[in-house]
Amino acid sequence: MNAPLGSLDRPNSYIGRAVTRPNAKRLLAGRGRYVTDLVLPRMLHAAFLRSPYAHARIVSIDAEAARAMPGVRLVATGADLARLCTPWVGTLDHFKGMKSAPQLPLPVEEVLWSGQAVVAVVADSRAQAEDAAEAVLVEFEELPVVADIDTAREPDADRAAAGIEDNLCFRSRLDTGGIDALFAGAAHVVEEEFHFGRHTAVTLEPRAILADWDASEGKLTVHHATQTPYQFQDLYSRHYGIPEASVRVIAPDIGGSFGMKLHVYHEDMAVVGLSMLCRRPVKYVADRMESFVSDIHARDHRVRARMAVDAEGTILAMDVDDVTAIGAFSTYPRTSAVEGNQVIRLMGAPYRFRNYRAELAVVFQNKVQTSQYRAVGHPVACAVTERLVDLAAARAGLDPATMREKNLIPDDAYPCESPTGYKFEALSHQASLIRLKALMDYDALRAEQAALRTRGIHRGIGIASFVEISNPSPAFYGIGGARISAQDGATLSVTPSGEVRCLISVTEQGQGTETIIGQIVADQFGVAREKVRVITGDTEITPHGGATWACRGAGIGGETALQAARRLRDNVLALAATILQARPGDLDLRDGLVVDALSGAERVSLAEVARIAYFRSDTLPPDARAQLSITHHYAPQGYPFAFTNGIQGCHVELDVDTGLVKVLKHWVVEDCGRIINPLLVDEQVRGGVVQGLGAAFFEECRYDDNGQLTNGSLADYLVPMACEMPDIVVGHIETPTADTALGAKGCGEAGTAAASAAALNAVNDAMAPLGASIAQIPMTPERLLKSLGKI
Amino acid sequence: MSATLPVTLTVNGETLTRLVEPRETLADFLRRDLGLTGTHAGCEMGVCGACLVMLDGLPVHACLTFAVQAAGTEIATVEGLTESTVIADLQRAFHERNALQCGFCTPGMLIAAQGLLARLPLPSRAEIRDALSGNYCRCTGYEAIVDAIETVARRRAAGETAPRFAEEPA
Ligand code: FES
Numbered sequence A: 001m002n003a004p005l006g007s008l009d010r011p012n013s014y015i016g017r018a019v020t021r022p023n024a025k026r027l028l029a030g031r032g033r034y035v036t037d038l039v040l041p042r043m044l045h046a047a048f049l050r051s052p053y054a055h056a057r058i059v060s061i062d063a064e065a066a067r068a069m070p071g072v073r074l075v076a077t078g079a080d081l082a083r084l085c086t087p088w089v090g091t092l093d094h095f096k097g098m099k100s101a102p103q104l105p106l107p108v109e110e111v112l113w114s115g116q117a118v119v120a121v122v123a124d125s126r127a128q129a130e131d132a133a134e135a136v137l138v139e140f141e142e143l144p145v146v147a148d149i150d151t152a153r154e155p156d157a158d159r160a161a162a163g164i165e166d167n168l169c170f171r172s173r174l175d176t177g178g179i180d181a182l183f184a185g186a187a188h189v190v191e192e193e194f195h196f197g198r199h200t201a202v203t204l205e206p207r208a209i210l211a212d213w214d215a216s217e218g219k220l221t222v223h224h225a226t227q228t229p230y231q232f233q234d235l236y237s238r239h240y241g242i243p244e245a246s247v248r249v250i251a252p253d254i255g256g257s258f259g260m261k262l263h264v265y266h267e268d269m270a271v272v273g274l275s276m277l278c279r280r281p282v283k284y285v286a287d288r289m290e291s292f293v294s295d296i297h298a299r300d301h302r303v304r305a306r307m308a309v310d311a312e313g314t315i316l317a318m319d320v321d322d323v324t325a326i327g328a329f330s331t332y333p334r335t336s337a338v339e340g341n342q343v344i345r346l347m348g349a350p351y352r353f354r355n356y357r358a359e360l361a362v363v364f365q366n367k368v369q370t371s372q373y374r375a376v377g378h379p380v381a382c383a384v385t386e387r388l389v390d391l392a393a394a395r396a397g398l399d400p401a402t403m404r405e406k407n408l409i410p411d412d413a414y415p416c417e418s419p420t421g422y423k424f425e426a427l428s429h430q431a432s433l434i435r436l437k438a439l440m441d442y443d444a445l446r447a448e449q450a451a452l453r454t455r456g457i458h459r460g461i462g463i464a465s466f467v468e469i470s471n472p473s474p475a476f477y478g479i480g481g482a483r484i485s486a487q488d489g490a491t492l493s494v495t496p497s498g499e500v501r502c503l504i505s506v507t508e509q510g511q512g513t514e515t516i517i518g519q520i521v522a523d524q525f526g527v528a529r530e531k532v533r534v535i536t537g538d539t540e541i542t543p544h545g546g547a548t549w550a551c552r553g554a555g556i557g558g559e560t561a562l563q564a565a566r567r568l569r570d571n572v573l574a575l576a577a578t579i580l581q582a583r584p585g586d587l588d589l590r591d592g593l594v595v596d597a598l599s600g601a602e603r604v605s606l607a608e609v610a611r612i613a614y615f616r617s618d619t620l621p622p623d624a625r626a627q628l629s630i631t632h633h634y635a636p637q638g639y640p641f642a643f644t645n646g647i648q649g650c651h652v653e654l655d656v657d658t659g660l661v662k663v664l665k666h667w668v669v670e671d672c673g674r675i676i677n678p679l680l681v682d683e684q685v686r687g688g689v690v691q692g693l694g695a696a697f698f699e700e701c702r703y704d705d706n707g708q709l710t711n712g713s714l715a716d717y718l719v720p721m722a723c724e725m726p727d728i729v730v731g732h733i734e735t736p737t738a739d740t741a742l743g744a745k746g747c748g749e750a751g752t753a754a755a756s757a758a759a760l761n762a763v764n765d766a767m768a769p770l771g772a773s774i775a776q777i778p779m780t781p782e783r784l785l786k787s788l789g790k791i
Numbered sequence B: 001m002s003a004t005l006p007v008t009l010t011v012n013g014e015t016l017t018r019l020v021e022p023r024e025t026l027a028d029f030l031r032r033d034l035g036l037t038g039t040h041a042g043c044e045m046g047v048c049g050a051c052l053v054m055l056d057g058l059p060v061h062a063c064l065t066f067a068v069q070a071a072g073t074e075i076a077t078v079e080g081l082t083e084s085t086v087i088a089d090l091q092r093a094f095h096e097r098n099a100l101q102c103g104f105c106t107p108g109m110l111i112a113a114q115g116l117l118a119r120l121p122l123p124s125r126a127e128i129r130d131a132l133s134g135n136y137c138r139c140t141g142y143e144a145i146v147d148a149i150e151t152v153a154r155r156r157a158a159g160e161t162a163p164r165f166a167e168e169p170a
């Protein structure tokens, strides 16, 4: 730990301490309560008939036979649900010119991808609902399938959806000027065409929802495996016309999320309507096959990029063309354009150069929608930049590490701005590189590599610097008209026994949100951690807030908790001062005791103060303020984002006969500002790295020309497993943000942001002596053998 | 659809008889009919390991086993193994090492680990990774899980026993 913390880092501070997660014990004992596990009285089950075609018109639906099947309570079509639910459009106002067709829970006329839910069946059991769904007869008329990103943009192209005038969802252009001249005059220009496969989140618990409409109260309760309960409270309220206060969304234990569980899914919206139509609780859990054809996908970019470098190896400029295909709709409410937008804005972010041009095209096609998934846009921007940096280094005759030493933004150059407009408060690229080289023993690895090459062993070393976006302000969604909160809220109370309850709007999906909030509250309020109970994930209980996405849990949620705890502490000390006839400033709260601030001598216990406040207010003077509950909100101010940074190293061995790559080891140095709990941060980083390595080597949603997903099962879509993954060394630099007292930024996406870039560079490094290269992920054995000219 | 059949089996030490549909998997039977929701379903095709239970002392996929096939066997789920404290040391090590995040893979991981250590008391890290090759975890990146299992193997070899996990302080 190397960040000064003032009052936060007393020797016994909870902040910065590797404590275990109290709420993990329940999960270890098999007592987790996931939406998948929930059973309510009179609960029914939904199943969906899905489109076998990627693009078709619905000619007719015959549900007669299905309605007569055992246990069936309801068969509902798009038209049935459209009477209850208003349509939604996945655009943001600040993305000028963006368009997308309106969406409904189930389609009325046209299906837009293979696997889209078309008809819903509700029955007493899931098996009965599935049996009946098979008995629904839908006549489809096939329409032309839009799949290819280039033909989709031709003037007379078939349209992916009837409701759009062409297949361009959004385009954007950045240009600092004079780029062509810079490239024309550069000593070296390197260029490459990159392909990034579509992949998907594959949370182990699939999407799950249980909607319970109570007509007698006009109240909707939704148990929803989501990261963002408040966002869904707002959406269910507005699209179903239910007053907001009558909608309760509860997110209990969630089996993985990674950004995938914060989007509106058609089935989920449908389930709310099905519960209203049946007037009973209705549950839907996606099975694994359904997850592959209905969860959002991500990436799917083709990037043509070049970099201009002077004779000494100083980067002069980048020029980028990104085309990304997003499915037939833009996802609601966060859209499918944020990823591309972040790709073009994060390009080159760790480096000093000032000249930049980029073109982004976001294209409709007849596939599953894409949207935000862990490290949105970062892996693409990072891989393109870092591969070009390596290519440029080779051209300039520099070692990749030396090339970065030369070009990274110096640690003393802050604050500064990227050519794409991102404002950096304080980053530590150079320190991170130095630390990484030491952790890797970089020079020794290079020597070993050279020695092994003479024996026909092909090892590669790749490094990749990155910048990560965390803690977004309202400039991210609020400005675009989306009702997605950038602030968080917490209600803190002292119980009559002198314990603390913290109800906070950030949510838990296993990353340890509740644990760090408990650490912060205990530390800043002044009680033992065991005395703090943190409660999250229920719109009926906690204040409204943005919840957990874009690595905002620690930075924004943590600061909310810190400020709330300090306020509550002041209230306790003010009341204790009244009781003790002392001055509040002379008192302190430590380990559950009100003490004399100077001597540390006990004056009265917190429990006694609480007892008096709750049960013997008659003994207090009339003007005493016994406010032992407070609600506090905090929204980020200052910088629009808290950027974090880091660097990763990857060491691989390539078998040139089979195309198989063994990842020998992986290193990460990251700077997430103040670390609240290193045990949790390290595992966030490791988990993120493995998701990035999955993308680098295995994961890809493969489609045929007819828009059919050909590997939509967990046996066919390859995910990284334990035996293929390396040990991962994690090091830290701490540069706290000065925007908050806590100083924490985010860490959840850092691992994913650069792992695939480091791997891409490592594999290319291994292949370089063989004259081969690759610019596509995943780097499958087949693709590597092709690059090597073996097949 | 066909008529239900009676099956008699022992689950977590208790012998019981229930009527089941022939198509009902052991995973559904445990989760739905018995309320033992610690056994999870992640793929229902035998590749993710979330549904592992002990059947006559060996890990099996509850999603690939029909409930009727389990007639006459002894099943232990994570709930039973917690109560009997046989995996208390694994649970403690997972907790200390933060070898779980969302926890959805965890019951299956614990059962795979218990199966491994019964077969191979002091596995190498590579052997541990190999033994987990049928257990998918999206959250942790696996390393902490490998560390936790390695620690337990050493502790068991040194003769250490663990008290009931659930009652240890957090
Ligand atoms: S659910 Fe049985 S292996 Fe995945």
Ligand code: FES
Pocket (backbone or CB within 6 Å): A204, A255, A256, A510, B099, B100, B101, B102, B103, B104, B105, B106, B136, B137, B138, B139, B140
């Ligand atoms: S902890 Fe989430 S899948 Fe393993």
